[in-house]
Amino acid sequence: MTHAHEDDAAGQALPGHLRSIQPTSQFAGDDGTADPELAALLAGHAAGTVPLRDVVARLAACRVLVPVLAELDVAEAVVVDGQELHVDKEASSGVVALQAPDGRRALPVFTSVATMRAWRESARPVPVEAARAALSAVSEDWSLLVVDPAGPVTVTVPRPAVWAMAQGRAWEPALVATQDGLVVDDEVLAAVRLAAEPVQHVVRVGAQPGRTAEVAVVLSIDAGLDRAGLDGVLRQVNARLGASDVVAERVDSLELRIAAAR
Structure with a gap:
């Protein structure tokens, strides 16, 4: 220092x-x-x-x-x-x-x-x-x-x-308490979807409290992708999430989860 x-x-x-x-x-x-x-x-x-x-x-x-x-x-x-x-x-x-x-x-x-x-x-x-x-x-x-x-x-x-x-601003947590427990704030959820949904082969995007991180981004991905294809999708999603100002300012840590596509 x-x-x-x-x-x-x-x-x-x-x-x-x-x-x-x-x-x-x-x-x-x-x-x-x-x-x-x-x-x-x-x-x-x-x-x-x-x-x-x-x-x-x-x-x-x-x-x-x-x-x-x-x-x-x-x-x-x-x-x-x-x-x-x-x-x-x-x-x-x-x-x-x-x-x-x-x-x-x-x-x-x-x-x-x-x-x-x-x-x-x-x-x-x-x-x-x-x-x-x-x-x-x-x-x-x-x-x-x-x-x-x-x-x-x-x-x-x-x-x-x-x-x-x-910065002298009020802190707005990424997770908010509801009668059903903690949920991801609407602004954060919208930012996550804006970042991840345009990535090819991503079918649906959700967000929920994480297990090992503050927020888990849940991705439904086209079936049939090989490992290299899946890794490529995850790299793109990670990069787009990292470029989101809302995610950077509001979310302490992220984890990615893969859900079965329907």
């Missing part, structure tokens, strides 16, 4: 976009506690009564604490959503990333000094607006934010939500 550096009050260099806030700044009176509304929403999310969308909306309006470490313990890891995330030993200036098994990196952020100390006692908190932290993650090509990795409630903010926060 390449950053402009500036010394803070403690005499330590920080990246320019995550520099320590001086006493005259908007955070001068910050006592390091969590925003009460955000804390309540996180608790509700853990209990299954508050959707992640509401948590992200409040988070976008709050300050968070970014941890700065003088020394990195490369063996350290935390488990988030069933995945083991390792501290990125290549992080510069003491600002760390968490790396998931799939290679994606996440910026850890904390709601309070207490939750940061529960993760790493020696971490120095740098207060920033959550939107600014999201922008920093995007500028580093880091995909995710992980809120309070050591709890009491840990939340992963997915890539589309990080992008929306960085």
